[in-house]
Amino acid sequence: MIRRLGPLRSAALAALLLGLLYAGWFLYGWYGPGPADKETAFQVPEGAGLTVVAARLEEQGLIGSASAFRLRARLLGSAGGLKAGEFSLPANASAARILAILQGQEGVLRRLVTIPEGLPSIMVQERLMAQPLLTGTVAVPPDGSVLPDSYAFQRGESRAAVLQRMQTAMDRTLAELWDKRAHDTVAKTPQEAVILAAIVEKETGKPSERRMVAGLYSNRLRNGMLLQADPTIIYPITRGKPLGRRIRQSEIQAVNGYNTYTMVGLPRGAITNPGRDSIEAVLHPAQTDALYMVADGTGGHQFATTLEEHNRNVARWFALRKAKGEL
Template sequence: MEFTARQKWAITITALLLCAALMAVLWFGNLSYQWKAPGPSTQDTVVLIEEGASLTRAARSLEETGVIADAKAFLHMARLFGGHKPIKAGEYTMPAGVSPAEALRLLQEGAVLLRRVTIVEGMSAIQVHERLMGEDLLTGPVDVPEEGTVLPDTYSFVRGETRQAVLERMQAAMKQTLDELWAARDPDLPFASPQEAVILASIVEKETSLKREMPEVAGVYINRLKLGMKLQADPTVIYPITQGKPLGRRIRLSELKAENAYNTYVISGLPAGPIANPSRLALEAVLKPAKTRNLYFVADGSGGHRFAETHDQHVRNVQNWRRFRARNGI
């Protein structure tokens, strides 16, 4: 059967169209494969996308850091497969071998790298300020917070966030925690306000590093407050001298006798304000203290304390502590 010239021409055109369609399918399939295939990076890579950066600038950053092989190819594929969601500024960790598709998804979802800053239990306000000012990836100034208003914990932040914003989260966490614990406090505690609980919790925090001892130490101070006894807490003597930083030496007799609003060897009741930022455990300890008759405690040489109900028992415990110090050259 012979084809006419017109038929031959139609067959040729059809064959060419089929070839073009097949090539387009293969081309598209290859691009789709490249879009989802692992990228060239062999290790996790931190990439900074600056505020206001376009997708083109972001693609160059990805190429410069070795996350993708070719910025132009990335942009071409992103327009075909990546949708129209804008990218978000920030610092990103791109996993080793991340595909172009996954890299764009991270940028569009704003899955930024979270940095962390830790406020240790018992840090003073000045130490919190120093910790925030020492975080180079935070921005802007921040004032020294009011003592006792920050909850010790580890807080996340993103590169470029303001120090003030991070501090406000720390203070909001303290308020929320204090409100919760105050509402569930034991009855008959000698506190006129939540602030007084914070003051005593800050003393407990500085008196013992053993979490299991905190309720017992709190119980001693609660008993003293109820009886009108002076608290006689060494950390309250140190606070006006160092503003919460370590003293680095033994307390002098003159300092024990110093008249100020914090020295609980001189004043009765609680000091004028907190001497540190207490932890949740310290707050729990003073709001649910141990039921004890003890009125005294002294170090036992193992990091803990010996407790006593009577002054005579306490004197013996102090003598044991002094002998321990002498034997060990403390």
């Protein structure tokens, strides 16, 4: 015989079923897939709380309801505040995963502007101005004031703020390296170290040669010889950009504050932005008697202590170029 449930039991069972359905809906709304159909960049402003962030998430269609997100976050989310920054939220990310990302449990979307070693400041400015996610304008900074590196920035950040970080990094790095300089460096000031390091940076593409090139130019400075560094001829013409042709005889003979073929000593300023390793090379030059160098065809140089030896190296270099059809 089938027994019928009494009214109270029926109501209790109905309430239980409704509760289970609500709990399932509540959990699915937290752990189930979200509405976003593509990966989206999302920015959390500095100091923003859950209410502001939930509203922005709803506005961008990344969650269904700001109020439901806040409630679930308080009941089901992990402890911890939101991190400021720009984040990459995957397509169909659940509310639970979104909160975890915004709390820093997954990676922040790092937007970078990279300044390679030896990039002149006119091209640093061009690179900053070409970044569409930055705001404002910047003038060309002095060469030698920017430390080559990769710098993170946030969408909408000012170009001036990013440039300031680059220059602060150079100031700190230079101060650190200057304090550890060798006693035999020819640089009398940190600025002289940067000026000579800029020449070293432009004269060799081989990291292993930097200290040797620094040692050679240090010897020339001590002996009162012309540095005769080709990049110092080019700098007043292009502000450090590639010349795109051979140097003219009139340019070799030009008298200005940079051309080290017509002046003894260092140029009046840096001709590019040298990296940390080139600055370190100048402050810890190789112990060498070398006074001359010429390209060897491999990206490096042949070094010589006498003019006669140097002339032989130059003859070999021209013969190599002629064999390659470059002359």
